Amino acid sequence: MFQRSKLIVRKINLPSSTVSKRMYPGNPGGSSGSTGTPRGSASGDAFTKREQMNEDFFARQHEKEQLIRLREQLKRQRKELSDMESTINNMEKK
Template identity: 50%
Template sequence: MITRSNIRQTIKQTPKVVGIMRQYSVGSSDGSTGSHRGFGSEDSFTKKEKAQEDFYIKQHEKEQLRKLREQLQKSKAEVKNIEEQIENIQK
């Protein structure tokens, strides 16, 4: 049978969990991996990385434009061919 004294003893022996909370640093720490950088701070790595990304994007856009120009030339040639066929039929 459970008595009040047994319950009190059990409660006293049970460890109480007091709000466990993780703590993170809010400020930026120089040199830590993945740390947030302020808007004004750019080091040589971020500048180089941005330059490489910009170069890649520019090259990709050039390639897309080249392909579109080729398609346009083919379409123009096709239209010209069709117009010639129409003229030949009308004669």
């Protein structure tokens, strides 16, 4: 008669030994020549700028797709809720 939606959430507990901390040589702040130091936006070449634009575009597209899926899910759940309310109202009338 009534269908219930179930949301299952699982919590994953990882032992602390599976998570490692990265250690880099040198001082904690790093020096300007150390590996992994981000360059300033002014020093970026055309490839770096184009790559950043592509990444930003992909991120925006991904967010748009997520919003579309969430809106569809919300629409389905609202319909299910209204169906349940109408079923309850019909049962109360009898």
